[in-house]
Amino acid sequence: MQMQTLHLLSTSTSSSSSLSTFVSLNCCRCQFSNQLPFPCKTNLGFVKVKRQSKVSNLKAGFWESIRSGFVKNNTVQVIESPSNEEEEEEEPLPEEFVLIEKTQPDGTVEQIIFSSGGDVDVYDLQALCDKVGWPRRPLSKLAAALKNSYIVATLHSRKFSSGEEGNGEKKLIGMARATSDHAFNATIWDVLVDPSYQGQGLGKALIEKLIKTLLQRDIGNISLFADSQVVEFYKNLGFEPDPEGIKGMFWYPMY
Amino acid sequence: MAVAAAVHGGYLPSKFRSISGKTVSQSKPTPPPLFISTNPNDVIPNHLKNLYSLCNHSCHRFPKLNSEGRVEPVDLNKLRKALHHSYIVVSVFTRPAFVPGLVPELAPSLTGIGGDWIGKVVPVTPSNGELVGFGRAVSDSGLTAAIYDVMVIPSLRRRGIGRKIVQRMLRILVNRDIYDIAALCSDQEKPFFRACGFGDDVLASTTMMYTRSASADSEDEQIVKYAGRKLLLAPSLRGNLKT
Numbered sequence: 001m002q003m004q005t006l007h008l009l010s011t012s013t014s015s016s017s018s019l020s021t022f023v024s025l026n027c028c029r030c031q032f033s034n035q036l037p038f039p040c041k042t043n044l045g046f047v048k049v050k051r052q053s054k055v056s057n058l059k060a061g062f063w064e065s066i067r068s069g070f071v072k073n074n075t076v077q078v079i080e081s082p083s084n085e086e087e088e089e090e091e092p093l094p095e096e097f098v099l100i101e102k103t104q105p106d107g108t109v110e111q112i113i114f115s116s117g118g119d120v121d122v123y124d125l126q127a128l129c130d131k132v133g134w135p136r137r138p139l140s141k142l143a144a145a146l147k148n149s150y151i152v153a154t155l156h157s158r159k160f161s162s163g164e165e166g167n168g169e170k171k172l173i174g175m176a177r178a179t180s181d182h183a184f185n186a187t188i189w190d191v192l193v194d195p196s197y198q199g200q201g202l203g204k205a206l207i208e209k210l211i212k213t214l215l216q217r218d219i220g221n222i223s224l225f226a227d228s229q230v231v232e233f234y235k236n237l238g239f240e241p242d243p244e245g246i247k248g249m250f251w252y253p254m255y
Numbered sequence: 256m257a258v259a260a261a262v263h264g265g266y267l268p269s270k271f272r273s274i275s276g277k278t279v280s281q282s283k284p285t286p287p288p289l290f291i292s293t294n295p296n297d298v299i300p301n302h303l304k305n306l307y308s309l310c311n312h313s314c315h316r317f318p319k320l321n322s323e324g325r326v327e328p329v330d331l332n333k334l335r336k337a338l339h340h341s342y343i344v345v346s347v348f349t350r351p352a353f354v355p356g357l358v359p360e361l362a363p364s365l366t367g368i369g370g371d372w373i374g375k376v377v378p379v380t381p382s383n384g385e386l387v388g389f390g391r392a393v394s395d396s397g398l399t400a401a402i403y404d405v406m407v408i409p410s411l412r413r414r415g416i417g418r419k420i421v422q423r424m425l426r427i428l429v430n431r432d433i434y435d436i437a438a439l440c441s442d443q444e445k446p447f448f449r450a451c452g453f454g455d456d457v458l459a460s461t462t463m464m465y466t467r468s469a470s471a472d473s474e475d476e477q478i479v480k481y482a483g484r485k486l487l488l489a490p491s492l493r494g495n496l497k498t
Contacts, residue, residue, distance in 0.1 A: 140397075141397040147397075181337040181340045181341050182337065182339075184403075185314075185401070208490040215478065222464060238488070239463035240463060242462055243316075246439055247462050248440075250438075
């Protein structure tokens with residue numbers, strides 16, 4: 001028994017984090033019972049450490065910049081964020097361009113603007129979802145989903161009367177978004193176009209732009225789950241149903 | 256009692272055997288002592304790369320296979336990026352002694368009465384354990400999630416480890432109110448996910464993947480990308496729209 005405790009201590013002191021003793025003791029209990037170890041405490045401990053070090057890095061940078069601001073002249077740059085090693089790879093640069101420009105017989109100009117900046121008003125999106133007949137989803141979840149999607153491509157319609165450029169009313173008429181792990185896989189969700197603007201190739205343009213951006217980032221597994229009435233639409237865009245037997249399965253909670 | 260004994264011994268008469276499809280004499284699989292971590296920092300990318308090779312698992316859905324049917328090793332930089340941007344990363348470790356085929360170095364001073372009992376009772380940690388299982392999920396933190404790359408080394412399969420990985424991910428997702436959880440799986444993986452509680456979509460949606468490949472007869476320059484053995488063609492956006 002003595003030897004055993006000694007061994008425990010030696011394994012814990014050899015690892016870097018100071019919280020490791022806490023971790024290994026917890027696991028010890030779980031291992032003995034040979035059941036699924038409950039994760040909560042151990043992980044929370046690790047997360048706390050990480051956040052503290054991030055804050056302390058920020059603080060150090062701040063004081064450094066103040067100090068160096070007094071010493072040198074103001075050519076020194078501001079704090080570098082502690083997490084910039086991952087940001088070397090570019091995120092998809094937000095694009096915005098006019099897709100179509102139409103002039104009505106009465107002189108008003110309508111522009112369809114494509115944007116991949118993800119600047120979507122959640123209420124507008126909710127209204128658009130209602131228009132196409134989709135079930136309502138909680139707004140907070142919608143907002144979180146939009147914020148954490150890899151690409152959010154939108155189509156807005158802007159109308160102005162003849163002679164008056166800019167400052168027309170912008171209306172959301174289409175959206176498509178994709179989630180991804182930024183490296184291998186991407187899934188396209190939530191593709192919708194306002195019913196009064198359908199049939200013009202707008203949905204096709206949305207998806208094609210998404211695919212182009214994803215392929216440019218070397219993301220090769222682009223998948224989506226299509227309702228039965230839009231399978232043909234996606235087939236025309238180059239998607240194959242159940243390729244080589246690959247199917248998507250969904251989780252069913254059994255209460 | 257007599258029936259129970261017969262079941263255990265496997266001597267069930269045929270009319271009972273037809274009730275359940277599986278052989279009833281099989282005992283429930285028990286996994287070795289495990290450390291299941293959801294901390295992405297516990298995963299060392301190089302070890303993960305080896306795990307991918309061991310399991311012959313590719314990140315590409317249509318992998319290029321060499322003459323022996325092995326997939327090419329996964330790109331380490333892309334793997335790091337994928338790990339960093341995965342919503343959940345689950346890694347499973349166990350003591351090297353429990354991995355069949357892996358010879359552990361036994362410290363002679365610790366083997367006493369009962370063999371390496373110290374090795375058996377000291378808890379597994381990511382630093383002293385071998386990475387034997389992995390799974391990750393990508394999500395938009397609000398509505399949907401997709402599970403990818405669930406794998407366990409071949410020698411430790413069919414012992415419930417893969418199931419534990421998936422259940423851990425499901426528990427985290429449900430706790431964060433995400434219920435739309437998808438998993439892309441090939442024919443071989445379907446029974447596994449079915450056993451974990453996945454099924455075909457309620458709304459009967461069709462799974463589709465982008466597979467438009469570059470054709471040999473291309474007039475102008477095309478943007479193409481390799482994805483495993485497929486050479487995907489990026490769509491050109493010229494002249495598609497009716498004005």
